[in-house]
Amino acid sequence: MSAxxxxxxxRRRFLAVSAATLGGVMLAPGIRLIEIAGARAPEQAVxxxxxxxxxxxxxxxxxxxxxxxxxxxTENAIxxxxxxxxxxxxxxxxxxxxxxxxxxHSVPVMCQHCxxxxxxxxxxxxxxxxxADGIVLVDRHICIGCRYCMMACPYKAxxxxxxxxxxxxxxxxxxxxxAEACSLCVHRIDQDRLPACVEACAKAGxxxxxxxxxxxxxxxxxxxxxxxxxxxxxxxxxxxxxVHYQGL
Amino acid sequence: xxxxxxxxxxxxxxxxxxxxxxxxPLLAFASGRVPKPVIEIDKPGRCVEDTATMRREHPxxxxxxxxxxxxxxxxxxxxxxxxxxxxxxxxxxxxVLGEKGFCQSCHDYASVKIDCFVCHASKPKLAAGAKx
Numbered sequence: 039m040s041a042x043x044x045x046x047x048x049r050r051r052f053l054a055v056s057a058a059t060l061g062g063v064m065l066a067p068g069i070r071l072i073e074i075a076g077a078r079a080p081e082q083a084v085x086x087x088x089x090x091x092x093x094x095x096x097x098x099x100x101x102x103x104x105x106x107x108x109x110x111x112t113e114n115a116i117x118x119x120x121x122x123x124x125x126x127x128x129x130x131x132x133x134x135x136x137x138x139x140x141x142x143h144s145v146p147v148m149c150q151h152c153x154x155x156x157x158x159x160x161x162x163x164x165x166x167x168x169x170a171d172g173i174v175l176v177d178r179h180i181c182i183g184c185r186y187c188m189m190a191c192p193y194k195a196x197x198x199x200x201x202x203x204x205x206x207x208x209x210x211x212x213x214x215x216x217a218e219a220c221s222l223c224v225h226r227i228d229q230d231r232l233p234a235c236v237e238a239c240a241k242a243g244x245x246x247x248x249x250x251x252x253x254x255x256x257x258x259x260x261x262x263x264x265x266x267x268x269x270x271x272x273x274x275x276x277x278x279x280x281v282h283y284q285g286l
Numbered sequence: 287x288x289x290x291x292x293x294x295x296x297x298x299x300x301x302x303x304x305x306x307x308x309x310x311p312l313l314a315f316a317s318g319r320v321p322k323p324v325i326e327i328d329k330p331g332r333c334v335e336d337t338a339t340m341r342r343e344h345p346x347x348x349x350x351x352x353x354x355x356x357x358x359x360x361x362x363x364x365x366x367x368x369x370x371x372x373x374x375x376x377x378x379x380x381x382v383l384g385e386k387g388f389c390q391s392c393h394d395y396a397s398v399k400i401d402c403f404v405c406h407a408s409k410p411k412l413a414a415g416a417k418x
Contacts, residue, residue, distance in 0.1 A: 083358035169359065177356050178405055206407040208368050213405030228359050 077230055089172040090222055091252040091280035092236070093259045093268065094145060098246035101144040104131050106247065109238030113223060114210045119201040126197040128220045129235060143286060146235065146247075148220035149174060149195040150271065150279030157187035157196060166217070172252075172280050173222050183215040192272050195219045252280065323395035324386045328377045334364045348402075367402060372410040383408045
């Protein structure tokens with residue numbers, strides 16, 4: 039990346055922060071120009087103030103447990119088409135082993151919802167986009183199924199649908215010929231609910247996944263990120279993923 | 287027969303054919319020979335807009351709503367496809383598709399390809415615990 043682009047990014051961030059500060063200025067006691075966080079009405083657009091993220095505690099994540107994967111498949115109506123090589127994969131469990139020390143990790147990996155997503159940069163039609171609140175999505179109305187995003191994603195998070203899809207969840211439209219990936223259960227987030235994987239992990243008693251607003255210092259995820267060491271996968275790519283891993 | 291007589295006969299025939307051309311479609315409609323779309327509305331009550339607006343504008347309304355929902359997370363119910371399906375799905379088949387389905391019968395009649403349901407569910411979500 040050139041120095042120019044870096045400068046541009048810095049400038050944009052400065053402008054965004056200035057705008058946020060101005061917007062957050064109190065007009066009168068208790069009244070703000072832009073309300074920071076808080077529940078959103080259905081007719082209100084998503085806010086740039088929020089950045090949704092996940093924290094995955096690898097010490098809590100149990101080996102062999104794939105409740106999050108199952109919950110994702112149920113919620114988003116992802117069924118196997120009979121060939122595992124072409125099945126869509128929104129979330130997968132990865133087993134890691136430190137060969138020197140023998141320490142093992144088992145972690146779920148899904149779309150990392152980057153701040154600077156390469157899938158968005160390469161998309162020729164604008165179908166791959168980042169929503170204001172940091173969720174990276176595919177607009178299937180525009181997607182032509184070229185799979186550039188699948189090539190560009192360093193996390194192998196994107197899949198393409200090879201077969202006709204039936205019995206979709208009405209909240210999660212998906213069909214043949216479009217790229218897709220974890221949407222952080224955007225339809226649930228818009229209703230103030232947790233992503234299906236996070237809910238399933240808590241239900242299984244592992245509590246390895248924390249979902250929340252990275253920008254809100256009062257949120258559990260922000261507090262834990264401030265307190266404990268965490269890592270992003272391939273942080274060297276400087277994509278600033280929204281998914282963080284603790285104990286990796 | 288004189289030349290005049292031939293002209294009159296030709297004129298009469300032409301007149302008769304014109305009348306027939308006007309009357310035939312009407313006769314055909316009256317006899318029910320022309321296939322018409324089946325519009326079965328199971329649920330009583332009013333739609334979100336009046337019928338004329340819905341017939342002409344529903345693609346635009348849906349397109350506008352889809353962009354708002356997809357890109358800005360605005361999930362108002364009035365013009366969302368999910369709500370259309372929820373209300374207009376047949377009580378017999380549970381779907382807006384099928385020969386007499388609310389969406390498909392009209393689209394077949396007008397010969398307009400309907401590709402919403404390649405991705406979108408054509409049946410409403412079942413209430414928890416309900417059986418299909």
